[in-house]
Amino acid sequence: MFRAILLEKNENGTQARVAEVDESQLPEGDVTVRVAYSTLNYKDALAITGKGPVVRSWPMVPGIDFSGVVEASAHPDYKPGDRVVLNGWGVGEGHWGGLADKARVKGDWLVPLQAPFTARDAMAIGTAGYTAMLCVMALERYGITPDQGDILVTGAAGGVGSVAVALLAKLGYRVVAMTGRPEEASYLQDLGAAEVIPRGDYSEPGRPLAKERWAGAVDVAGGQVLANVCASLKYRGAVAACGLAGGMSLPATVAPFILRGVALLGVDSVMCPRAERLEAWRRLAQDLDPGKLAGLTEEIAFGDVIDTAGKLIAGSQRGRVVVPIAPKLA
Numbered sequence: 543m544f545r546a547i548l549l550e551k552n553e554n555g556t557q558a559r560v561a562e563v564d565e566s567q568l569p570e571g572d573v574t575v576r577v578a579y580s581t582l583n584y585k586d587a588l589a590i591t592g593k594g595p596v597v598r599s600w601p602m603v604p605g606i607d608f609s610g611v612v613e614a615s616a617h618p619d620y621k622p623g624d625r626v627v628l629n630g631w632g633v634g635e636g637h638w639g640g641l642a643d644k645a646r647v648k649g650d651w652l653v654p655l656q657a658p659f660t661a662r663d664a665m666a667i668g669t670a671g672y673t674a675m676l677c678v679m680a681l682e683r684y685g686i687t688p689d690q691g692d693i694l695v696t697g698a699a700g701g702v703g704s705v706a707v708a709l710l711a712k713l714g715y716r717v718v719a720m721t722g723r724p725e726e727a728s729y730l731q732d733l734g735a736a737e738v739i740p741r742g743d744y745s746e747p748g749r750p751l752a753k754e755r756w757a758g759a760v761d762v763a764g765g766q767v768l769a770n771v772c773a774s775l776k777y778r779g780a781v782a783a784c785g786l787a788g789g790m791s792l793p794a795t796v797a798p799f800i801l802r803g804v805a806l807l808g809v810d811s812v813m814c815p816r817a818e819r820l821e822a823w824r825r826l827a828q829d830l831d832p833g834k835l836a837g838l839t840e841e842i843a844f845g846d847v848i849d850t851a852g853k854l855i856a857g858s859q860r861g862r863v864v865v866p867i868a869p870k871l872a
C-alpha cells in the first residue's frame with residue numbers, strides 16, 4: 543500500500559482525499575519512482591478542487607510534477623537509484639501523478655535531476671518555473687533584448703509569474719510586475735521587479751490599440767488582460783502567453799498584429815519536446831538565482847495539499863508551493 547491524494551467523481555463533483563492505495567493499482571509504465579517531493583501548480587489545484595476539466599480518467603492521483611528516486615526500471619536510460627524529475631506529459635491528468643509516495647510512468651517522460659538542483663529545488667521550480675523559463679526562451683528566440691524596453695509579467699505574485707520576474711531581472715531586463723495583490727509589492731521588488739503595477743485597468747475592456755508600453759511580456763492571465771497586453775505592446779514587441787488564470791477567452795482585435803507587427807507566442811510545457819525541456823532546465827541552472835528561488839518557495843505538509851489547492855484557485859497563495867513526500871530519499 544502507498545499514500546496518495548485520490549480524486550474521485552460522484553454526483554456532487556470531484557471528491558479529494560488522502561487515501562491508502564494498493565500498489566497493484568499503479569498505472570502502466572516502464573519506470574517506478576519513489577517520490578521525494580511534489581508540488582502544487584494551478585493545474586493541480588484545478589484538478590483537486592474540480593474547478594476545471596483537467597482530469598480525464600477516474601479515479602486520479604493528481605500531481606503534474608514530481609522528483610524522486612527510481613525504484614524499478616525496464617527503460618534502458620534508467621536504473622534503480624537514479625534521481626529523476628517529471629513535468630507534464632498528461633501525468634496528473636490522464637495518468638496517475640506525483641502527489642503520492644509512488645508513481646509509475648514511461649521512462650521517456652523523465653529527465654535526470656539537473657545539477658546543481660536538489661530534488662526539492664526541482665519541485666520549487668516545477669512546471670510553473672520551467673514554463674516561466676520556456677516563456678523567457680520564447681521572447682529571446684523572437685529577438686527581444688533588454689535594451690528594447692520594459693518587460694511586463696502578469697499574475698506576477700503567482701508561481702509562473704514569480705519565477706519569470708526573477709529570471710528576467712537576472713538576465714538584465716527591466717521588469718514591471720502586474721499583480722492583483724498590491725500588498726505583495728515588496729515581495730515582487732525583492733524578486734527583481736523595477737516597478738509594480740495593479741492589474742486594475744487591464745481587467746476591463748480597453749482600446750484596440752493603447753499607448754505603446756512593453757517591449758515584451760509574459761502573460762499567465764489570458765482573457766481581457768492578455769487582450770490589453772497585446773494592445774499595449776510596442777511596435778514589433780511580443781508576448782509569451784502560457785496561462786488562463788483570468789480566463790480562456792481572448793477578446794482582442796487584430797489591430798496590434800497588423801498595425802504594430804506584434805507577436806503572440808504560445809507556450810506549452812506539457813508536450814514540449816525533450817530537447818527543449820533539457821535546455822530549459824540547463825538555463826534554469828544558469829539563470830535562476832538560488833536565493834530568489836528560496837524566497838519564492840513555501841513548503842506545505844502532504845495533509846495540507848487539498849486546502850492549499852483552494853487557496854491557489856482563490857489567488858491568495860503566493861509564489862511556489864513544495865510538498866515534501868519522502869525528503870530523506872533525496
Ligand code: NDP
Nearest residue numbers: 584697698699700701702721722763785786787788810811
Ligand atoms: P498561480 O495560481 O500560482 O498564479 C496565478 C496568478 O494569476 C495568481 O497568483 C494571480 O497573480 C493571477 N490571477 C489570479 N486571478 C486572476 C485574474 N482573474 N485575472 C488575472 N490574473 C489573475 O498559478 P501558476 O503560476 O501555477 O499558473 C499560472 C497560469 O499559467 C495558469 O493559468 C496555469 O494553468 C498556466 N500554466 C500553463 C502552462 C503551460 O504549459 N502553458 C504551465 C504552467 C502554468 P496576482 O495576484 O499577482 O495578480
